[in-house]
Amino acid sequence: xxxxxxxxxxxxxxxxxxxxxxxxxxxxxxxxxxxxxxxxxxxxxxxxxxxxxxxxxxxxxxxxxxxxxxxxxxxxxxxxxxxxxxxxxx
Amino acid sequence: xxxxxxxxxxxxxxxxxxxxxxxxxxxxxxxxxxxxxxxxxxxxxxxxxxxxxxxxxxxxxxxxxxxxxxxxxxxxxxxxxxxxxxxxxxxxxxxxxxxxxxxxxxxxxxxxxxxxxxxxxxxxxxxxxxxxxxxxxxxxxxxxxxxxxxxxxxxxxxxxxxxxxxxxxxxxxxxxxxxx
Numbered sequence: 001x002x003x004x005x006x007x008x009x010x011x012x013x014x015x016x017x018x019x020x021x022x023x024x025x026x027x028x029x030x031x032x033x034x035x036x037x038x039x040x041x042x043x044x045x046x047x048x049x050x051x052x053x054x055x056x057x058x059x060x061x062x063x064x065x066x067x068x069x070x071x072x073x074x075x076x077x078x079x080x081x082x083x084x085x086x087x088x089x090x
Numbered sequence: 091x092x093x094x095x096x097x098x099x100x101x102x103x104x105x106x107x108x109x110x111x112x113x114x115x116x117x118x119x120x121x122x123x124x125x126x127x128x129x130x131x132x133x134x135x136x137x138x139x140x141x142x143x144x145x146x147x148x149x150x151x152x153x154x155x156x157x158x159x160x161x162x163x164x165x166x167x168x169x170x171x172x173x174x175x176x177x178x179x180x181x182x183x184x185x186x187x188x189x190x191x192x193x194x195x196x197x198x199x200x201x202x203x204x205x206x207x208x209x210x211x212x213x214x215x216x217x218x219x220x221x222x223x224x225x226x227x228x229x230x231x232x233x234x235x236x237x238x239x240x241x242x243x244x245x246x247x248x249x250x251x252x253x254x255x256x257x258x259x260x261x262x263x264x265x266x267x268x269x270x
Contacts, residue, residue, distance in 0.1 A: 007148040007164055008224065012210035015227060059227045061148065063164040081164075 004079050007061045015059040021045070022052040022066050025086050048072050054082060099192035099252040106260055109267030110200050113259050116193040116244060122174040123185040124159075125166045132181040140175035151223040151236045160223050160236055168234075192252035196259065197242040200266055205243065207262040209235065213243070229258040 001013040021044050028036040049072055055065045064082035100115040126133040134145035143153040146161040153159055158170040178184050205213050211226045223236040231254060234246040247255045
């Protein structure tokens with residue numbers, strides 16, 4: 001498996017560390033309430049299809065990446081810098 | 091404090107010559123990490139003014155043996171050679187890394203074959219030219235690899251990993267040499 005880092009180009013999987021669902025980019029406000037926080041901390045979707053993960057290019061440029069992939073076909077369709085994704089959300 | 095004697099990270103380990111490939115230590119003088127505050131435009135200007143070399147794009151290594159600026163990761167580059175100009179501190183986080191990293195040169199015919207055994211990036215001439223640099227792994231070590239010339243590379247690893255680096259390189263060099 002290779003991940004196409006926006007800074008470094010296509011690199012081997014061993015250079016990356018998998019963090020989990022890209023939900024961490026949608027951190028609720030401190031006063032959002034118990035339900036929102038429970039959802040954020042504990043509840044994850046398990047889709048058959050497109051999903052978004054956070055990966056860290058640990059042994060490369062050090063950037064956090066949002067990787068969009070398909071859990072059925074295993075195809076990686078998009079890799080973006082987390083900072084760009086977060087910036088676009090603001 | 092008395093006068094201290096400088097000891098290179100690879101002292102006693104290099105030079106190593108196996109087959110047509112030679113590994114030797116490099117004395118980088120000063121090595122300084124630079125991370126721009128905000129966008130890199132101001133730092134690019136300050137670097138050019140103070141050291142004559144600008145800010146590198148991702149994967150780019152600028153300058154020559156006297157002053158190098160090497161891309162070192164997202165929003166980070168290292169200045170190698172001179173002591174960093176004080177003024178850079180106004181536009182970037184400046185961290186002195188001298189003595190914290192070990193530097194070696196690997197050169198000679200077949201260097202690419204040696205590195206191919208250790209590095210998961212294509213370093214062949216067609217894919218990786220002079221002036222290019224990568225952050226990647228060498229064996230299990232996080233490394234910075236820069237192409238200095240045809241069949242000549244500079245490898246940087248954490249200083250504490252110098253002996254492992256030389257060990258891994260020796261093993262790969264012996265493997266390539268034994269194939270004749």
